Amino acid sequence: MALTKVTKHIVHGSLLVQFKYADLSDTSITSNTQTYQVVGSAITMTPQYGDSILECTFSASYEHDQTGSDSQYAISLFVNGIEEYEHTQLGGGPTGGNSFTQHGGEHDRVYSNIFHSSFRDTKQSVGWVHNHTPGNTNAQVVDVRGRSMDNNGWQLYVREGFLIVKELSMGVNSGSQN
Amino acid sequence: MPLTKITKKSIKGSLLLQYKYIDLSDSSLTSNTQGFTRHGEVLELTPLVGDSILEVTFSANIRQGSTGDDDQYEFALYINGEQEYLESQLLGGQASGNAYSVHGGEHDRVTAHVQYASFAEKIQNVGLVHCHQPGNTNKQEIEIRFRCVDSNSKSVHMSEGFLIAKEMGADNAGLSGTLN
Numbered sequence: 001m002a003l004t005k006v007t008k009h010i011v012h013g014s015l016l017v018q019f020k021y022a023d024l025s026d027t028s029i030t031s032n033t034q035t036y037q038v039v040g041s042a043i044t045m046t047p048q049y050g051d052s053i054l055e056c057t058f059s060a061s062y063e064h065d066q067t068g069s070d071s072q073y074a075i076s077l078f079v080n081g082i083e084e085y086e087h088t089q090l091g092g093g094p095t096g097g098n099s100f101t102q103h104g105g106e107h108d109r110v111y112s113n114i115f116h117s118s119f120r121d122t123k124q125s126v127g128w129v130h131n132h133t134p135g136n137t138n139a140q141v142v143d144v145r146g147r148s149m150d151n152n153g154w155q156l157y158v159r160e161g162f163l164i165v166k167e168l169s170m171g172v173n174s175g176s177q178n
Numbered sequence: 179m180p181l182t183k184i185t186k187k188s189i190k191g192s193l194l195l196q197y198k199y200i201d202l203s204d205s206s207l208t209s210n211t212q213g214f215t216r217h218g219e220v221l222e223l224t225p226l227v228g229d230s231i232l233e234v235t236f237s238a239n240i241r242q243g244s245t246g247d248d249d250q251y252e253f254a255l256y257i258n259g260e261q262e263y264l265e266s267q268l269l270g271g272q273a274s275g276n277a278y279s280v281h282g283g284e285h286d287r288v289t290a291h292v293q294y295a296s297f298a299e300k301i302q303n304v305g306l307v308h309c310h311q312p313g314n315t316n317k318q319e320i321e322i323r324f325r326c327v328d329s330n331s332k333s334v335h336m337s338e339g340f341l342i343a344k345e346m347g348a349d350n351a352g353l354s355g356t357l358n
Contacts, residue, residue, distance in 0.1 A: 063267065
């Protein structure tokens, strides 16, 4: 057999150590709930290495289907009860506070010549990517939470939630900002 | 030259085996298209290992530019023709079916005492993350499909779609994709 020349090629990189996911159950958050409520269930991941990176990805849809002016919401990533990442003002940000009060003028998200109006049945796809470096091998409880941002906010529904958490060993390469 | 002590550190894990992506062509659905229709192209990935995890990510825009009341849409992830993940009621959910018909009362997505109103030119960013474990090494055809929910819905456009599928080996170090 002829000899084959062996070419040495060194590849430096990191390994995927753990992969966990949760198909989150649909969750409704009652009106006026300004404190964060857990959407579905949490993922608990115990890093095998203290210098690992946990990559978290999430997608879902959110909906509010009631009439009213105050329809801004927030959806966040929590790890061990600490907020890591937040999307705010979903549904449109602060409204004009003018619904149902007068004819004409500016109403919430509707302009000019509209009489006593507000919106209903709004729904959007939401999602994010994020990473977290725990710096230890303690259990990390990762969950998604939602809330109304207004004290008279309307009922919020979060549906079709899917959450993935991956442990990536840092190995040779380190996770770094830019 | 002094000797340097080499520290040996062993890390067990799995490897990224395949990485495939498609910049999906823009797609349109004519009005009243209630059957799921493919957005752009199909991404084909044949797992190298039977117990791999396929991680799928997708982002795009969905736009409805016509006026009218029935403008709720869905998009879904299909693998080998089977629906794996669905996001529904995009652009607003079921409307009340009252646009253009009367003064006052409830109009679509605008309530109480509004005269002749409906919305047009709506666009949203949409996306998904998902994982799939085929359990074999057969070719997996991964695609995004979308549809109008209502029988009298308006035309809809999906643009800037980008689809990524990654195969991650699951057999090393006892790694497995687990439903928490």
